[in-house]
Amino acid sequence: MTSGYEYKVVPAPTRGVKARGVKTPEARFALAVETLMNEMAAECWEFLRSETLPSEERAGLASTATQWRTVMVFRRPRDVEEEEAEAFHPRLLDTPFTEISAGPAFAPGAALPVTGPQEPPLTAPHVASAPAVPASGPDDGPEAPAPADQDGGHQAGPEGAQREEETGTARP
Numbered sequence: 001m002t003s004g005y006e007y008k009v010v011p012a013p014t015r016g017v018k019a020r021g022v023k024t025p026e027a028r029f030a031l032a033v034e035t036l037m038n039e040m041a042a043e044c045w046e047f048l049r050s051e052t053l054p055s056e057e058r059a060g061l062a063s064t065a066t067q068w069r070t071v072m073v074f075r076r077p078r079d080v081e082e083e084e085a086e087a088f089h090p091r092l093l094d095t096p097f098t099e100i101s102a103g104p105a106f107a108p109g110a111a112l113p114v115t116g117p118q119e120p121p122l123t124a125p126h127v128a129s130a131p132a133v134p135a136s137g138p139d140d141g142p143e144a145p146a147p148a149d150q151d152g153g154h155q156a157g158p159e160g161a162q163r164e165e166e167t168g169t170a171r172p
Helices: 025-042 080-087 157-167
Strands: 005-011 046-059 063-077
Touching: 005 025, 025 046, 025 063
Parallel strands: none
Antiparallel strands: 005 063, 046 063
């Protein structure tokens, strides 16, 4: 489990800073601490605490001495997008199915078969021709004009109707 914060530890100031209007050693030391905290806050670091920790250091040629060091601990939230980008590991998907099998229904979360894109037909779909118009007889009443063919002429008489019935088209 990773922490939602990153931490930075810096040495605490050991001396005060001279400034106009700041006279006492305590005020100068406080100004040094305040300046450090404001600099860190400008970089989005939040002050967490101050610690005094032992540090073993060389004292002379062969001996060591323990020195106590005061440090200031700061933290800030991790950049979640950057962390997620580092944790992102893409994987290759399985080859999709080309046909849907007639089997049981798919379980939730199971990979569904994928079919390729549908190609358009190479020719226009066949349209059934309209039913032939029967030739008008003596009982039909007034004769309606015959439909025009592609040349702009009219099909006249029973020959056009008979040709329509035989071939399924009204062309001469």
